[in-house]
Amino acid sequence: MERLNSIFSVFSEFAWGLPLLILLVGGGLYLIIRSQFLPFRYLGHAIKVLRGKFDDPNDSGEISHFKALTTALSSTIGMGNISGVALAIAIGGPGAVFWMWISAVIGMSTKFFTSSLAILYRGKDSAGELQGGPMYFIVEGLGKNWKFLAIMFSFFGMLGALPVVNVNQLKQAINDIILIPNGVEVNLTTNLIIAGVLVIFTSIVVLGGLKRISNWASKMVPSMVVLYFILVLIILVVNFSEVPKYLAMIVTDAFNADYYPKDKPFLGGVLGALILHGIKRGAFSNEAGLGTAAMAHGAAKTNEPIREGLVAMLGPAIDTLIVCTLTALAILVTGVWETTNTNGVSLTAAAFQSAMPGFGQYLLMICVFVFSVSSLFSYAYYGNKCLSFLIGAKRKHYYNYLYIASIILAATTDFKAMINFIDGVFALMAIPTMTATLILAPKVIRASKIYFNKLKSEN
Structure with a gap:
């Protein structure tokens, strides 16, 4: 186990270098x-698109703007917010959250373009x-000479879609x-x-593709998000006097790195390592x-690329700026980040137990279970699309066997190994x-000007 931890740690550090x-x-x-x-100048318009004001049933695609966003969020809202934030604070202290905020603001623009x-x-x-995604916009936008990038994305996307962190954290919970x-x-044996x-x-x-199970999960997820929000707000209300202090600490500690391990410098110092940790x-x-x-988002039912880009841009704002911040404050105001040695979902559970003794952690367990199960659907969808690009749509189902086998690995492996693997x-x-997006960025800007000029003329 230690050898596996070491291998994945080296892999993660190598991949997350300065380049x-x-x-x-x-x-x-x-x-x-x-x-x-x-x-950022069209946030209001993005919300109108999300609400379905511009939906056209005759457009190409499979799902509405709203469903495209919720599908994307179903793989991020959940364990990324519950265990990822806890890991950020456990290693980097409150300051790591600030760099998560910076990542989200930058990420809003990145998601608009991609x-x-x-x-x-x-x-x-x-x-x-008809399909959408990096592998397709690389080939269609840059040409077949760039197909090696599409293959690279599909191969690592197939591995990145494995539910190893979700399963590991569900097991830990x-x-x-x-x-x-x-x-x-x-x-x-129990694992x-x-x-x-x-x-x-x-x-x-x-x-088996039982639609009724996925339908049940899709109906349960919104209610679990609401439940999770209510539980976190209860924690913040109970500890309301501590909230301003820790909001300030998130900003001030972002530049001193007192809590980050001194043996892991980056860019010449510990502050650089903290920034990298928050970005990760x-x-x-x-x-x-x-x-x-x-x-x-590539499956959205629209013929207007810019509309979907604007909807996608809302993802990091909802996911990181709102949900992650609430989770971070719940962990910080209860003080469990300083009094326990736990990590990941266990640290978040400790915060819930501290604020709501006797039942808080069980309510969190319900949320964790539903979030984890719902993410199984979206991750499997991503992995199938990647393998379909590599070996053909008729053979994409082979990915399901790798997907299922990874569950056993995840449930019997240390959390650090799994998070380092996924990070890498x-x-x-x-x-x-990002390489393809930066090269094709002028195409998006040109399409944006055409779209917004058309919008102004219609109004």
Whole structure:
């Protein structure tokens, strides 16, 4: 186990070097400046599009703007917010949250461009079905000479879509919230039993394609989001006097890195390492610049690329600026980040238990379960699309077997190994996505001018 942890740690550190930070953050800043802050100037219009004001049933695509956004958010709102934020604070302290905010603001512009491109350059798979996503806008927008980038994205996207962090954190939540408090000894056998149950359930969903299960989950997720919001707000109300203090600390601690391990410098110092840590956790939370969300938004029923880009832009704002901030404050105001050695979902559970003794962690467990199960659908969709691009639509179902097998690995492996694996893979997904996006950015800006000029003339 230690060897696996070490391998994935080296892999993550190698992938998240200075070149990637320049590409992801520098590239995102370039897109903001190059577009003259265009996405942010049309937030109101984005909300109108999301509400369905411009929906046309005759447009190409499969799902509405709203469903495209909720599909993308279903893989990020949940464990990325519950365990990712906890990990950010456990390692980097309150200051890490500030760099997650910066990642989200930059990510809003990045998602505008990647998702606009996903519609602007849709392609057809081997079955003749219209598809969107980085692999298609690379080939359709840049030409076949750039196909190696599309292959790179699809290969690492296939690995990045494996539900290893979700399953690992669901297993940890079951152990820490249900089994251990009730005197059950947690070992390899209990973890394998949990993995077995999840394998059976996932097999029914992924292999059997039972629509009623996915319909049930899609109806449950919004209610779980509401429940999670209410629970976090209760924690903040109970500890309201601490909220201003920690909001200020998030900003001030962003520049001193007192809590970050001194043995992991980056860019010549510990502050650089804290910034990198916050950016990584932000990317894990909102997936901006990675390309996964572009696959969901590429299926939107629209013939206007800019509309979908504006809707996609709302994702990081909802996911990181709102949900992650609420989770971070819940962890900070209860003080559990300083009094416990737990990490990931267990740290968030400790915050809920501290504020609502006796039942808080069980309500969180319900949210974690539904979030984890719902994400199984969206991640499987992403992975199937990636394999379909690589070996053809008729053979994309083979991905389901890899997907299910990864559940056993995730349930029996340390959290650090799984998060390092996903961090590294996400980094390698970002390279082709951001490279193509930066090259094709002028096309999006040109399409934006045409779209907004047309909008003004109609009004």
